[in-house]
Amino acid sequence: MNFELFFYLLVFPGFLFTAILGLTVGWVDRKVSARFQYRVGPPFLQNFNDFFKLLGKETIVVKDSVKSMFVIAPFVSFAMLALVSTIIGTSLFFNISFGGDLIVIMYLLMIFSVMVVIGGSSTGNVYSSIGFGREIKLLLADELAFILVLLVPIIKSGYQINLENILTAQVNGMFINSASGIIAFIIGLLCIQAKMTLPPFQIPEAETEIVEGPFMEYSGPLLAFWKLNHFMMYVIFPFLLVLLFWGGFSFNGIDILWSVLKYLLIVVLMIIIKNTNPRVRIDTALSFFWKYATPLTLIAIVLAVFGY
Amino acid sequence: MSWYNKRLAKSIWVYHMSASPCNNCDIEILDLLTPKYDVERFGIKLVGSVRHADVILLSGVINQKVAPQVKKIYEQAAKPCFVVGVGTCPSSGCCFKDSYNTVGKREEVIPIDMYIPGCPPKPEAMIDGIVKLVGVLNG
Numbered sequence: 021m022n023f024e025l026f027f028y029l030l031v032f033p034g035f036l037f038t039a040i041l042g043l044t045v046g047w048v049d050r051k052v053s054a055r056f057q058y059r060v061g062p063p064f065l066q067n068f069n070d071f072f073k074l075l076g077k078e079t080i081v082v083k084d085s086v087k088s089m090f091v092i093a094p095f096v097s098f099a100m101l102a103l104v105s106t107i108i109g110t111s112l113f114f115n116i117s118f119g120g121d122l123i124v125i126m127y128l129l130m131i132f133s134v135m136v137v138i139g140g141s142s143t144g145n146v147y148s149s150i151g152f153g154r155e156i157k158l159l160l161a162d163e164l165a166f167i168l169v170l171l172v173p174i175i176k177s178g179y180q181i182n183l184e185n186i187l188t189a190q191v192n193g194m195f196i197n198s199a200s201g202i203i204a205f206i207i208g209l210l211c212i213q214a215k216m217t218l219p220p221f222q223i224p225e226a227e228t229e230i231v232e233g234p235f236m237e238y239s240g241p242l243l244a245f246w247k248l249n250h251f252m253m254y255v256i257f258p259f260l261l262v263l264l265f266w267g268g269f270s271f272n273g274i275d276i277l278w279s280v281l282k283y284l285l286i287v288v289l290m291i292i293i294k295n296t297n298p299r300v301r302i303d304t305a306l307s308f309f310w311k312y313a314t315p316l317t318l319i320a321i322v323l324a325v326f327g328y
Numbered sequence: 329m330s331w332y333n334k335r336l337a338k339s340i341w342v343y344h345m346s347a348s349p350c351n352n353c354d355i356e357i358l359d360l361l362t363p364k365y366d367v368e369r370f371g372i373k374l375v376g377s378v379r380h381a382d383v384i385l386l387s388g389v390i391n392q393k394v395a396p397q398v399k400k401i402y403e404q405a406a407k408p409c410f411v412v413g414v415g416t417c418p419s420s421g422c423c424f425k426d427s428y429n430t431v432g433k434r435e436e437v438i439p440i441d442m443y444i445p446g447c448p449p450k451p452e453a454m455i456d457g458i459v460k461l462v463g464v465l466n467g
Binding site for chain 1: 332335336338339363366368369371375376377379380382404406407408
């Protein structure tokens with residue numbers, strides 16, 4: 021119970037930093053999307069206004085819902101994401117990590133999807149039910165490819181599961197410069213798109229079809245935390261990709277600019293994929309991940325084993 | 329409280345409820361959300377679920393068939409939630425006011441806070457109405 025631990029978890033790489041950066045990057049997302057559609061887009065503090073507005077609204081706990089699960093789900097998933105951001109952030113900024121933390125990250129990210137499923141299924145709403153069913157199917161689709169993508173840096177760093185060791189293995193050369201690294205990076209970008217349920221794989225919460233799916237019955241602060249979770253993932257996943265494939269961040273002089281550019285490039289790539297692709301069906305998503313993405317990542321793993 | 333009202337004024341999420349309209353106002357509401365008018369610059373967003381809504385855009389004269397549903401949907405909204413009547417129908421009943429199937433007192437079905445008259449109102453008129461609502465919220 022030392023002070024530093026709470027600082028890491030609550031302030032710098034953890035909750036506060038991730039939330040503020042996430043809401044800001046969420047504005048970048050909305051603004052760039054608006055420019056894609058020849059619109060002006062929202063003002064800078066829009067996501068903060070949305071968040072604080074939702075905090076002050078009435079919370080309706082649905083009468084037919086499983087009340088404990090309905091209330092717990094957004095907060096547990098929020099706690100999971102805060103933990104993940106702390107683990108990734110401490111290894112990126114302070115070089116602090118513990119053995120096997122990549123596996124912990126895999127588990128915690130999966131718990132987030134499970135919490136979406138629990139929150140959606142507890143409401144008893146028909147659209148929420150459809151939404152959480154799709155969330156499970158999407159999880160089945162992208163999880164294998166995502167885990168295989170995470171295996172590539174493990175193999176390339178000489179079978180290290182520790183995030184700090186993966187970072188130090190990239191001092192001589194970033195993994196994205198190799199053939200296996202670039203394949204895994206691209207597949208990882210698409211997996212992130214599915215994990216964040218952004219438009220090509222926006223199947224669980226298709227707004228035009230099944231009105232936000234699992235989040236349909238949420239209102240007030242609970243919805244605010246779901247929205248915050250979504251924006252926090254805009255920080256977590258690009259940071260994870262930068263850490264695993266792009267050699268992390270460095271803060272010496274001009275390198276700060278490169279660090280910011282790396283992060284923004286990944287975010288803008290995600291926004292471009294989001295804005296140029298229509299929503300796919302669930303069977304298309306499954307066949308994409310199982311027929312194309314997973315075999316490609318397997319090829320990347322074989323290449324990584326042989327040192328390419 | 330005024331701090332919260334300012335946040336609310338800057339992020340109005342709109343739910344579009346049609347209570348037996350002639351569809352003319354609905355088309356104009358959809359025009360409002362197109363790139364030309366772009367209400368997202370005021371933080372206005374169209375949401376699909378009434379649980380997320382801050383403003384319900386009500387179009388149409390309410391007839392007896394939909395009145396219970398309208399009431400139910402309003403009760404499901406998370407408060408504070410404002411109701412804006414779009415078009416002449418919610419305000420005066422338009423040419424349907426003597427019809428056999430419209431409800432007599434619309435105020436008893438759903439408390440309408442603001443009216444935007446016009447048959448149909450132009451998107452500019454709707455933006456003006458929303459801006460006036462924002463002005464009330466800002467005090």
